[in-house]
Amino acid sequence: MTQRPVRSVLVVLFEGVQSLDVTGPVEVFVGGARAAGRPDAYEIRTASLDGGPVRTHSGLRILPDTSLADAVAGGAPHTLLVPGGEGTRTPDPALVDWLRTYAPSVERLVSVCTGALLLAEAGQLDGHRVTTHWVACEQLARDHPAVTVDPEPIFVRDGRLATSAGVTAGIDLALALVEEDLGRDAALTVARHLVVFLRRPGNQAQFSTQLAAQTARCEPLRDVQHWIAEHPEDDLSVPALAARARLSPRHFARAFHAETGTTPGRYVDRVRLEHARRLLEESPQGVQEVARAAGYGTAEAMRRAFVKALGTAPADYRRRFHTP
16 A cells, blocks of 8 residues: 655744734644544644744744754755744844745745745745735835735745735635645535635635725725726726816826826726626626626626636636625
């Protein structure tokens, strides 16, 4: 009988860590192993720099299994998981040095939320496409220009590197890793147990259009934003929106971008996509009806928009997320 591999998972702990970034993936790994009938499929350990307890961002006290030095004394782990939290904002230089030394040796390098900031500081993300919590994407891209930061997906796989967006996205990423390691049935079982989806597509958007873009301070532009949200099926071209704001198209486009941080066209695309997603999730309307209601006109136009933005077709999206 072929001996099945035991994958060692080392979770890095530090002051100010986000507790859910630690416990969420760990629960998924443990649950997946049990669901597969292989409780020893993962050997999970936690470690801090000196082996001492750490305080999480919320004030919880976590006692690690060992120190980081002892954790790698017998060799590098298969999977190194670096969680996020407020402690990533001003990282301990000794922790960054440890990551710089030992992260290159692991088979699978994983960050959850702002754990990507620690890996970037240690030079482990250069030349890779990654994501992180949306509030930290701009900082990550600015401070580390050699890293390709994608602010949209909930997780990104790039070779042996896997990075996730904020907090609960770490659970989505862990489910994807369990599916890869132990099969779909194990991942589906633990997803049901945790009452989460198996699985949100990795490139599902992190947040809504209203959160992604700033609300305009100028009242005519703010009114246009509200109009777009309430009438996605209408003519939302720049000339039509400019007329509503009583501005020339050129002035409107410049002012809208300056106030919201995005172009009118991209804002409209996001609103329509979000509206279509919500209808597919919550309404009984057919795909063609949803396409018209969301302003796409045809099912094919909506399909192209979904594939481009989410990597999945509307029908597949509905199968995953529709609530009867």
